[in-house]
Amino acid sequence: MRIYTCENQCGKSFRLSSHLKKHMSIHTGEKPQTCDSKEKLHSCSLCGKSFSRLHNLKEHQKIHTGVRDYMCFECEKTFMTATNLKRHQRIHTGEKPYMCSHCDKRFSQSERLKSHEMIHAGQKPYTCDQCGNSFRQKTQLQVHMSIHNGEKPYPCDQCKKSFAQSSKLKRHMNIHTGEKRHECNQCGKTFLWNSCLRSHLKAHSKEKPHSCSVCGKHFSQLQNLKVHQKIHTGVREYMCFECEKTFITFTELKQHQRIHTGEKPYKCSRCDERFNQSETLKRHEKIHTGEKPYTCDQCGKRFRHKDQLRLHLSVHSGEKTYHCSACGKSFTRLTYLNKHTKNIHSK
Template structure:
């Protein structure tokens, strides 16, 4: 049976087809897992935020957004990622043709816009200015983040204690504290029960 499953890797045979959408799979269990996307059956629940998942793998990957753990490293540049799919997407940037080269440092880019954005590092250009306080940024996304300081909007709330944050990173760092405390408390309970 396992030899037949392995053989399907080479042949590309996918005999199990979803009756809802027509997508095919090489294993029955993969089809069963996929069918949950149609039924909405998500039995795996995140204890931190309550988000539900159809697979244990999905839940484990999601938990890393709370802990900040990034176990997947790019062998090309050493950058770390929280999940394998993001790592693979990143690795493609190393393989891609990079026709746009920085005349200052020689770094290559796949898109002209990315080269233009990078070039600001060398020129010090900061074209995105806050109308409220005059502070300038080289990238528009940094200005958008900064402006939340003036509005006082804190859209990211901790499900455990209710504390709010203007930035997702702030919430993630804060939740890591809860995770460490909860993990530490769980270890102490285990130690006491021995």
């Protein structure tokens, strides 16, 4: 039996020359001649959809019957049509027959090539009728529309929080799993998200190009400078609708709202205790690890937390920052002042 091979492009073989010719149009980009007639003689008795070919109607009807008679022999996954099976098999073979004429990037599906080519053309045919934002893909527009309609179809099965996008849910799930896949190649510190790693890397470069015009403080990121400047302006634009307390940043508002909701999304992987802030979880985890990274340069004593070291240093400095409003006596620690007030003045 004669075999017809796609020799110059991808080496794929066919039993019929007509199949090879049809296949070659993938590489050349040639569109086969189509009939001008738009008559669709074959209609589905279940949903009324019409087709110009009987074969296409039969393939469509499998949606209603659920028949999946095309099976992949690699993983035994089944499909309704031969086309879907072929497309799936490229996962196993690694075949990418669709090549971009602009950058030579290859794709396993023609739809993905078309979507990619819009990047080069700068084409964004899908426009939001609410705000005028344009998108390359229809799915991107659909995801964007959830911003306007408030729809959040992706719930977290751990804390019941919902998200408008599946990607946002995946990002959120890292909080519960504690998985930190993004590691700093300079100090080994790991992060839940790549964006946090990028921000952290600027600490190593020590580059702080953004300075505050009021106090001269420098920042590695413009966003951090903008947040800082609200300290000087006093702008507190984020308000809690439960208690009407206001906050400088949206992050502070979100943290505060957990007081009302009781949400504790940060779970300790050692003892399952939960916390409403990531910083509180980090402090807690040091109990399990025994880590004490803060050392007193006066006596060598070590502490788990920075504020514990600050408190301890007052022992060496003799500084007494806590004053009794009743008698004027001063103390190095707040606990000492509270004890004094209770024992002396509350009697």
